[in-house]
Amino acid sequence: MALATVMAAFLQPNIHVPADVNTNFLMLLRWVHFLGGITWIGLLYFFNLVNVPFLGELDAPTKSKVIPSLMPRALWWFRWASVVTVLAGILYWGNIVATDAANGGGSSGLPMGTFFGIWTVIFALMNGVLMAGKGPLNKGPVLAVLFTVLVIVGAYLFLDLNDHGWESNRLLCIGIGGGLGWIMMLNVWGIIWRVQKRVIIFTRENAGKNTPMPDKLKAGVRMAFLASRTNAYLSIPMLFFMGAASHYPMFGR
Secondary structure, three states: OOOHHHHHHHHHHOOOOOHHHHHHHHHHHEEEEEHHHHHHHHHHHHHHHHHHHHHHHHHHHHHHHHHHHHHHHHEEEEEEEEHHHHHHHHHHHHHHHHHHHHHHHHHHHHHHHHHHHHHHHHHHHHHHHHHOOOHHHOOOOHHHHHHHHHHHHHHHHHHOOOOOOOOOHHHHHHHHHHHHHHHHHHHHHHHHHHHHHHHHHHHHHHHOOOOOOHHHHHHOOOOOHHHHHHHHHHHHHHHHHHHHHHOOOOOOO
């Protein structure tokens, strides 16, 4: 009997499910955010590290078979995973903002407003540079320097405009990391998917014809490539700030 009691004490799981709806809803949001993010960033790295070099090794007839079969399916998961990731993340972050504001006697409107305002403007500036696409602005290293400066300026402005003493490290870190994710999602829908749709249609319609790609579409392909590389590089600091939000106190209280 005593042995059974001891064994039960060690083997019986101590499971506790929170009763309040808000805690469970926030956990669901985080779970969905993680699942969407793993899918999105995993495909982003696949495109940049595997798919681009692989397609470069194929001849035209093989590309005409691979692209219409592979890309629509991969890009469907890619673009919608970006939406799920960002929307779930914004909803979760909004709760952090509201809680910090309520505890500190502040307004949640400023962090939310500066988030969307600053990072949307940064995206618009990046998009303008990519659309120019001529001379030095068509070179990866030049774009890397320009975009790094823009991201640093955006992060500085966000931190400076949200420095009232009540903003937590989680609010500020996610405000930066999530801002980079916001830019990345806009790149997916505003540049990458728009161009890839045309590439898929062109490849499907001209299979076996050896029709040269129009110059305008070639320029679009280059722009989409640079936008995808930009997303790959932005994902590195984005993931850092997401991890730092809960595990590396850098900002705020």
